[in-house]
Amino acid sequence: MQIKVNGQSHDLAVQDNALLIEVIRDQLQLTGTHNGCDTTQCGCCTVLMNETAVKSCTILAKQAEGASIQTIEGLAKDQLHPVQQAFSEEHGLQCGYCTPGMIMSTVYLLQRHPDPTDEQIKEGLAGNICRCTGYVNIIKAVKSAAKKIQDATI
Amino acid sequence: MNNFQFHTALNTSSAKEVFSSNENAKFLSGGMTLLPSMKHGLIQPEHLIDLCKIPNLNQIRDSQEYLIIGATTKHDTVANSDIVKSSIPGLAMLASLIGDPQVRARGTIGGSLANNDPAADYPSGALALKAQIVTDRREISADDFFTGFYSTALEEDEIITEIKFAKPVKSVYEKCKQSASGYALAGVFIAVYPNNEIRVAVTGVGAGVFRWKEAEVAFLASGTKPVLDRDDLISDLHAPSAYRVNMAQVLFNKAASKIKNN
Numbered sequence: 325m326q327i328k329v330n331g332q333s334h335d336l337a338v339q340d341n342a343l344l345i346e347v348i349r350d351q352l353q354l355t356g357t358h359n360g361c362d363t364t365q366c367g368c369c370t371v372l373m374n375e376t377a378v379k380s381c382t383i384l385a386k387q388a389e390g391a392s393i394q395t396i397e398g399l400a401k402d403q404l405h406p407v408q409q410a411f412s413e414e415h416g417l418q419c420g421y422c423t424p425g426m427i428m429s430t431v432y433l434l435q436r437h438p439d440p441t442d443e444q445i446k447e448g449l450a451g452n453i454c455r456c457t458g459y460v461n462i463i464k465a466v467k468s469a470a471k472k473i474q475d476a477t478i
Numbered sequence: 479m480n481n482f483q484f485h486t487a488l489n490t491s492s493a494k495e496v497f498s499s500n501e502n503a504k505f506l507s508g509g510m511t512l513l514p515s516m517k518h519g520l521i522q523p524e525h526l527i528d529l530c531k532i533p534n535l536n537q538i539r540d541s542q543e544y545l546i547i548g549a550t551t552k553h554d555t556v557a558n559s560d561i562v563k564s565s566i567p568g569l570a571m572l573a574s575l576i577g578d579p580q581v582r583a584r585g586t587i588g589g590s591l592a593n594n595d596p597a598a599d600y601p602s603g604a605l606a607l608k609a610q611i612v613t614d615r616r617e618i619s620a621d622d623f624f625t626g627f628y629s630t631a632l633e634e635d636e637i638i639t640e641i642k643f644a645k646p647v648k649s650v651y652e653k654c655k656q657s658a659s660g661y662a663l664a665g666v667f668i669a670v671y672p673n674n675e676i677r678v679a680v681t682g683v684g685a686g687v688f689r690w691k692e693a694e695v696a697f698l699a700s701g702t703k704p705v706l707d708r709d710d711l712i713s714d715l716h717a718p719s720a721y722r723v724n725m726a727q728v729l730f731n732k733a734a735s736k737i738k739n740n
Contacts, residue, residue, distance in 0.1 A: 340484035340526075364514055365658065370580060376554075379580045382513050386484045387506075387528060429579065450660075451578030 325389045329354065330398030338385045345369045345380035348395060356396035356424050360453075367452030370425035371395050377432035379451070396424035399431070406472035407431055407465075416465030418456040426452050430466050439470055479513075480522040486531050490614045490637050493527050497635045500525045505637060507550055507589035510581055530586070535639060540565060544610075544642040549588025554579070556587060568649030568667060572603045575653050577660040588638040591623070594630050594686065596712060597661035601687035603651065605679035606667040608644040613637060627685040646671050650736045652729040654682075656716050663717050664725035666690075668733045674698060678730065683722045685710040693730050700738070703727060 325338050329352060338347055348354050348371065357380060360368030364382040371380045372394040399405035404412070407430050417423045426449065433440060433448030440448065445466045446459075454462060483500075487493035497503045503525035506512055515521050529535065535550040538559050545565045547556060556562050557574035576582055576590075576599050590600040591611060601624055604611070609620040614637045623631050632638070646669040653665040662682030669677045678693040683706070692704035706726055711719035 339481075341479045341481055343479075362517065364510065364581065367578075367580060373583075376583045377580050378583050382509065383584065384484065384506075384509070384513070384526075386486070387509065387530070389486075432579070448579060451580040 325386060327385070327388060327390070328392040330394060336385075340384075340386060342385045343381055344371070344373075344383040344385045344388050344393070347385040348380060348393070354395050354397050358421055358424055360421065360425075365453065366422065367425040367429060367449075368422050370428040370452065372428055372432060375432075375435070377429050377451075394428075396427060399427070405431070406476065407434070407469040410469035410472055411462075411465045414461050414465035414468050416457070416462040417454075422452060422454045426454065426462060430469060433466070434470055434473060438474060440466065479516050480519070480524075482523055483525050485525060485527045487527050487529055489532055490529075490639065493529060493532070493637060494614065494635050496525065496527050503527060505529055505592075507592075508552065508585040509589075510577070510585040511589070511593050511595065529588075529637065535588075536586075537640075538562060543645065545569070545645055546640055546642050547587055548640050549638040550586045551588075553577070553582035553585050553587070553590075557582065565645050566607065566643055566649050568646075568651045568669065569603050569607065569643065572599050572651040572653075572665075572667065575599060575651070575655065581660065587641060591641065592630060592632060592638055594624055594628055595661070596627060596684065596686050597656070597663070597665075597682040599651070599653065599662055599665055599681060602662075602665050602667040602679040602681040604641065604643070605687050605689060606669040606677045607646060607649065608669075608671075608677065610642040611638055612640045612642060614639055617642075624687050629686075644671070648737045648740070650733040652733040652736075654725045654729060664722050664729055666693075666726055666729040666733050668693075668697065668730070668737060670737060680706075680726050683712060683719075683726050684708050685712065690726070690730070696730075697734055700734075704730065 358368040360366035369381040437444045504523040506526045506528045535548045537548045553573045553576045562570040604620040611618045648670040651667045654663045665681040667679045676694045676697045678690045681687045696702045696704035706723045713719040
């Protein structure tokens with residue numbers, strides 16, 4: 325099947341029962357996308373599929389045939405993406421396991437709400453669970469990222 | 479997950495053909511319930527038939543009397559649709575309260591109705607809004623569609639194509655969310671139609687969605703607290719039935735006052 329990941333087209337032989345996350349991690353070796361709960365709850369496996377945040381543990385790879393996928397590895401260009409930068413500066417993580425998913429959900433959130441309120445941030449990250457830091461610094465990081473992106477576009 | 483063969487259907491007749499020519503086949507829409515159920519080994523289909531690539535099954539359109547939503551329309555699309563927000567705001571609100579952003583990006587209205595989870599949101603909207611469930615072979619009124627715990631009037635090989643919602647004068651959905659799953663511990667949908675026709679549907683409280691007749695009467699006789707007494711109330715580790723009943727009464731009051739104050 326054809327699938328585009330981080331701008332690169334792939335023609336892969338994929339098992340019918342393979343999940344998208346298995347193709348991303350095991351076949352393409354992009355291990356930045358994490359498998360947390362495997363039950364559609366925690367959001368560690370969040371990637372963008374056709375620019376929309378989805379949980380890659382609950383999509384069959386075949387359902388994503390022809391789609392364009394972006395993973396955490398696809399964000400940084402010459403330097404870190406503003407959202408990555410902000411999570412680093414604001415210490416929006418502790419163990420870091422949930423961070424790739426948090427960051428992909430934040431990218432999606434900021435596409436829809438470039439200047440989000442606290443409520444919009446909480447709602448936008450409702451599908452991502454962090455079990456160590458708490459969410460205060462994560463919310464700070466999202467606000468900082470929003471400002472960085474706005475400043476860069478002015 | 480067990481092994482199975484994946485089929486992509488490009489129209490409903492080819493989907494049905496694959497279904498009938500194979501043993502143990504299932505239709506797949508957004509997969510937000512089906513895939514987790516398969517991971518848990520609760521069901522082990524040998525064939526999955528993906529309906530989401532069938533063209534025109536994900537359109538939203540407005541006719542005089544009805545708002546019509548295609549079966550594979552995602553929850554997020556319904557929540558953000560200008561047509562839905564302007565003609566049935568309660569339905570857009572309902573869709574925005576399902577699960578979380580990633581789940582809303584994949585889950586579909588047809589899948590939710592066909593699954594008829596007793597704590598799902600859409601069944602209450604469909605029942606309150608006098609929906610007609612349109613399938614590949616007939617139209618089923620929401621009054622006849624939901625037949626109890628995870629069961630519907632659909633035949634094994636029947637495919638929902640679209641849902642026609644009767645446009646109300648006013649509509650509000652209020653929900654108490656189970657914080658881990660996002661399902662309703664209680665959800666109350668009120669739809670108001672001309673000539674004081676009130677329809678109140680409740681999810682998350684009984685073994686399946688139901689009309690709450692006492693609340694429909696109480697809506698017009700304001701000030702009275704409607705009784706909710708059924709023999710199929712849900713009681714589980716998330717909430718006992720008394721809590722769910724109380725929440726339904728609280729949510730009904732909230733929804734009713736929103737309607738009356740707007």
